Amino acid sequence: MQNPPNDGTKQSASRMNGAFPSTPHAPSPESVSAPPSPDTYLREAIEMAVQNVTTGQGGPFAALVVEDDEIIGRGTNVVTTLNDPTAHAEVTAIRRACDAQNDFELTGCTLYATCEPCPMCLGAAYWARLDRVYYAATREDAAAAGFDDDHIYEELTKPPEDRRIPMTQQLGEEAQRPFEAWRDYEERVEY
Ligand code: ZN
Numbered sequence: 001m002q003n004p005p006n007d008g009t010k011q012s013a014s015r016m017n018g019a020f021p022s023t024p025h026a027p028s029p030e031s032v033s034a035p036p037s038p039d040t041y042l043r044e045a046i047e048m049a050v051q052n053v054t055t056g057q058g059g060p061f062a063a064l065v066v067e068d069d070e071i072i073g074r075g076t077n078v079v080t081t082l083n084d085p086t087a088h089a090e091v092t093a094i095r096r097a098c099d100a101q102n103d104f105e106l107t108g109c110t111l112y113a114t115c116e117p118c119p120m121c122l123g124a125a126y127w128a129r130l131d132r133v134y135y136a137a138t139r140e141d142a143a144a145a146g147f148d149d150d151h152i153y154e155e156l157t158k159p160p161e162d163r164r165i166p167m168t169q170q171l172g173e174e175a176q177r178p179f180e181a182w183r184d185y186e187e188r189v190e191y
Contacts, residue, residue: 035069036069038110038112038134041064041066041071041112041134042112042114042134042135042136044064044071044112045062045063045064045089045112045113045114045136046062046114046136047062048062048064048074048076048114049061049062049076049077049089049114051076052076052077052078052089056081057076057077057078057081058076058077058078058079058080058081058087059077059079059080059089059147060077060114060145061076061077061088061089061090061113061114061115062074062075062076062077062089062093062113062114063075063076063089063090063092063093063094063111063112063113063114063121064093064111064112065093065094065096065097065106065109065110065111065112065130066109066110066111066112067097067106067108067109067110068108072096072097072100072101072109073093073094073095073096073097073098073099073100074093074096075088075089075090075091075092075093075094075095075096076089076092077089077092078092086120088118088120088121089113089114089121090111090113090117090121090124090125091120091121091124093111094106094111094124094125094128094130097109097128098128104128104191105128105129105191106128106129106130107129107130107131108131109128109130109131110130110131110132110133110134111125111130111132111133111134112133112134112135113133113134113135113136114135114136114137115135115136115137115138115139115141115142115147116135116137116138116139116142117133117135118149118152119149119152119153119156120152139153151164
C-alpha cells in the first residue's frame with residue numbers, strides 16, 4: 001500500500017489505515033471549538049509520566065510545552081536511560097520544543113509539568129523565556145517520593161564558598177577575555 005491509487009479525495013489517507021475506514025482521529029466540532037484547559041494538558045502529562053515509569057523509561061515526571069493550544073514539545077524524565085542527569089522532563093520538553101521551533105526562545109509558550117520544577121528546570125524555564133508554568137504535584141510530594149530537591153534550593157541561598165560542592169573563584173581578570181571577545185564579535189547572536 002505504498003502508493004494507493006490517487007482518487008483525488010482525502011479518503012486515500014484513511015484507507016491506508018486498513019481496518020478503520022472512518023478516521024479515528026477526526027476532531028468533533030466540540031473539540032475544535034473548546035480550547036484545552038490547563039487541567040487537560042496536566043492530565044496528559046500525568047498519563048505520560050505514569051507510562052514513563054511503567055515502560056521503564058525513567059522517573060515519574062513528564063512535561064509539555066504548549067503554544068496557541070498546540071503541543072510543540074513533550075518530554076519525560078529519561079535520566080537513567082540516557083545516562084544524562086540533566087534529562088529531566090521539563091528540560092527534555094523544552095529542548096524538543098526549541099528543536100521544533102528552530103529557536104532558542106519559547107516566548108509565548110506555556111510549560112505544563114507533572115511536578116513543581118526543580119532549580120535546574122526552573123532555570124531552564126527562565127532561559128527559555130517561557131510565559132507561564134503550570135504544575136501538578138508539589139516539591140513536598142516529590143520529596144515524599146524520594147526526589148528531594150530542597151537541598152539544592154537551600155544551596156542557592158548560600159555564598160558560593162559555603163556550598164556543599166566547594167566553589168572556588170580565581171583567574172577573574174584573565175576570564176574577562178571571553179566577554180571582550182563577545183563584545184567585539186559583530187556577528188554575535190544575542191540571547
Ligand atoms: Zn528538573
